[in-house]
Each structure stands twice: as C-alpha cells, then as structure tokens.
Amino acid sequence: xxxxxxxxxxxxxxxxxxxxxxxxxxxxxxxxxxxxxxxxxxxxxxxxxxxxxxxxxxxxxxxxxxxxxxxxxxxxxxxxxxxxxxxxxxxxxxxxxxxxxxxxxxxxxxxxxxxxxxx
Numbered sequence: 765x766x767x768x769x770x771x772x773x774x775x776x777x778x779x780x781x782x783x784x785x786x787x788x789x790x791x792x793x794x795x796x797x798x799x800x801x802x803x804x805x806x807x808x809x810x811x812x813x814x815x816x817x818x819x820x821x822x823x824x825x826x827x828x829x830x831x832x833x834x835x836x837x838x839x840x841x842x843x844x845x846x847x848x849x850x851x852x853x854x855x856x857x858x859x860x861x862x863x864x865x866x867x868x869x870x871x872x873x874x875x876x877x878x879x880x881x882x883x
Contacts, residue, residue: 769816771797772810776878777808780871786820807845826880834875836861842872851872 774797781793792825797805815838818824826834843858861869 766809768824768855769812770805772878772882773808773812773875774800776875777871780874781867783874784866784867784870794818802856803849807842807849811838811841815876816883819880819883826876827851831873831877832861832869834876835869835873838872839864839869 778794778796784791796823802810818837829837839861843860846853846857863871
C-alpha cells in the first residue's frame with residue numbers, strides 16, 4: 765500500500781512539472797516511479813501519509829485551505845524528508861516557500877489536492 769501512496773505523490777509531481785515547469789525539465793524531475801531513487805520513493809510515501817493524516821484529522825476541512833496553504837504544507841513536509849534522507853543537502857533542496865520557483869509551488873499545491881481526491 766505504501767508504494768501506491770508514493771506513486772500518487774510522484775504522479776502528481778510529474779503532472780505538475782509537465783504543466784508548470786518553464787522549458788525542458790531535468791530528466792530526474794519526470795522519471796517514472798520505478799526509476800525514482802529509493803530514498804525519494806520513501807519520502808514521497810511519507811509526505812503522502814502526512815498530508816492524508818492532516819486531511820483526516822481535520823475532518824476534511826482542509827478543503828477550506830487556500831492553494832498556497834496546501835502547497836506550503838507539502839513543501840514543509842518534503843523539507844523534513846530531505847533532512848532525513850540527505851546529509852548536508854543543497855540549500856535549494858530545503859528552500860522555504862518564499863524561495864521556491866512558481867512551478868514548484870503550483871506543483872506542491874497540486875500534490876496536496878491529488879491526495880485530497882484519494883482520501
């Protein structure tokens with residue numbers, strides 16, 4: 765089941781990158797699930813679980829959040845996973861919301877909404 769949750773996250777990420785990324789994205793950004801590194805699959809599943817738990821304990825009232833609030837939640841959960849899996853990550857890997865490019869903000873918001881649809 766954990767694999768399927770991670771796949772939902774990854775598929776929403778890839779769809780967002782394809783929709784919002786300016787120009788040609790790096791191959792790793794759109795690599796399919798089976799070609800995604802193991803740590804990244806674990807991180808994707810963990811963030812999916814965090815978003816799903818947040819939706820459940822809020823009794824679905826996360827629908828009232830703005831897209832930005834939803835995206836911020838995903839971004840913050842992802843930053844924690846980066847710190848868990850990567851020692852001394854590049855600053856761009858752990859950038860705060862205000863420092864993320866627009867395409868990444870939109871993608872993070874889409875990820876939250878993809879989890880909402882499943883939950």
